[in-house]
Amino acid sequence: MTISSMTSSTNALSATQKECEGIKDLFRALKVESVVFRVNATLLCKASATFKKMFLRNADSTKPIVLRGLKAQKFSNLLWSLSTSSLPQLLDEKSLERLLDVEELAQRFAISQLHIRAESTLLATIAQGKNPAIISCSSRSLSRMVKIVLRVGNQPLFSFLMQMWTWRLHSRELHHVHAMRLAQPSRWAHDPRPFLKLLGHAFYAAMMDVEPKLASGQCININSTLTQPETIHIRCGYHSLRSWWDQIASQPPLYEHSPRCDHPERCSSAWRVRFESIADMESLPFPKVDGIRRIQELHKCLKDDLFLTQSMPVTCRHNALQELQKRRENLLETLHHHFDL
Template sequence: MPRARTAAMGVAFRKAEPQSLRIGHASLSRVRCAPYDLNRTISVTSSPTSPKLPSPTTPRSTIARFADRGEDGYYVRIQGNVLVAPKALFEAMKSEVRHALLTTGRGLSLDDPILLRLSITTSQFRYLVHAFKKYPSLDIKKLPLDQLFSTAELSFQFGISQLQRWSVETAVVVLNSSRTPLRSASSEIFARALRIAHIYGHVSLSSSIQAKWLTRLHWRELPSVPAILFADRYELRNLLGHAYYIHLVEVTEAKIPCSPEENCTTDGSQSLAHISEYCRVPPSASSPLTPTQRTHLLAGYYSLTAYWKRLRVSPPPFQRYHRCTNHDRCLAVWQLRWTVACSQPCPPAIPEVDVLRRLKWVENWLRSDELMTACMESGCWEGAVSCVGSVRDEVVRNLGHHFDLG
């Protein structure tokens, strides 16, 4: 067989027979040749039988099959499996990374593979090899999210610059698309996406992912505790403030003694006792927040309830409409109807600490109030009702302040 062809071939051995097997002219029929596949996994759960060296009578083409396999790639051991990765992949790594890996083994034989002791899986390394071989013609429309994330993580870890650029640019396109997978992703996927944005220092991508995560928190589609733990670890103040807010509302709602169909108000003293008791409980598997995190939660409770008590008797100011001829009357009506709206029971029961939902409910109530529309100048009425949305935006911007996040 010509040498050029044998360099692209691989050798797989059948299980050894009880009697010794000599590889040479007489036994060549027992050797099965298969196309050389860089992604092929070779199980090493049990030590493979080492082939005997070819005898002097073996044709040179057969010897080449054994000698040339290492010229195209390195053997790499991951999680009890051995893969063959192209040498070009290692040449594209940072020199210090490549040197550190090659000191674990030469990678030229099954008996001396390069050992990857990193916390990566065989599938993740295969994704990296696939991306390296296909770059730059990868079809991002058919790329699973796990494959994209694995490629981004490992290319950064190994310092493969060409894949780093491609990975982060592709992540921006995929995660910010109109059909973003984050619309139905779990908290773990959000955390992984944010870690990638963090290691690459991509601020705009991080902000976009955080915005999608906190939106789904407010929609109650995702649990708040994972967001608190992640945002606290990576010092993401905006996400942390929203996660604390949602968690505080969830804890407080758990103590409201009425059904969603009932019109009822919350007992502030009861809510305070409940949240105080919750914050005194030591961390556990079901409630892993640290004492410091629970202190922030309690600070948010005191701050938000105090804010609502002030706001409910002091309506936000609005700008006078330029055609208004009796602005004093508009101000008096606004003061009166605002106080009435804030004192109305919220159906379903909304805890006092949930200022954002209370403000939304108050805004809807005021828009349907016929007395306001009859007694206020139309321009003043619109300005007064619209300013409620501005107050909500202000609360959102200051969530970090309410929870004493610095």
């Protein structure tokens, strides 16, 4: 495979040749994996000091310069952007991967203008939040985007991508074992807390996958992709979350009464009775350890409860439900503590 499309006008070439004095041969061969690319060395050295040093260091033009640690397809995508002065249009997963390749290699080879364009295009597209290429991207592409937003320090976009990861976990679009590997804080030169949260959700998803075995006292590490330490963390989370639910079910959250509440004691009593009754129901469709979904279902039942509608002022009922929602939000933020991570 050869690529020789990197051309420009005669005037531009002569100016470039002056800037890249010492590069005697206009075209050079670069070998990536088993593919040899024939490139315009003069244009590449103008775009990148890294390439200029490479060509000067490897003066023998009869031998291809071997670039190690690269994928041929990635390098081809970079050369395409350089030769066309264009970026891939973000239409689908494949075009997103191509743009990520361009951004990654433009940074690696210090092609500053192209890198700035690719990076800013990616950040702007992520910020839109609705681009199909972003929403449906692979976990690998998602991981690459996380690295970019961490590097530029964009906290809102980082939070958005972490939410995507978490949502995929709970919707089973991302396997929990893969998420456990991705979320290891040691993989990221960053504040470990967001990754510990993601790791907590990964262990939660793993726990729910083996919950029937745990409930019946079976071993969970036979024919499992989980490591022995991971199964210990899962068991720890299982017992912790069962205790958490028992505590939640026996302690209805306190709430602020409306100034128009004429009978606060009666209002509180109605809330407590219905809360404890529904929370203790075996008919709730999720296991005790599935606190995220169980408390969400409890919230729904209490919100639609006719007795509470008749017994509590609207503001009191709203405040009580808000306090219950806060418990769920707190659980979402602190899952990793239950698994002793």
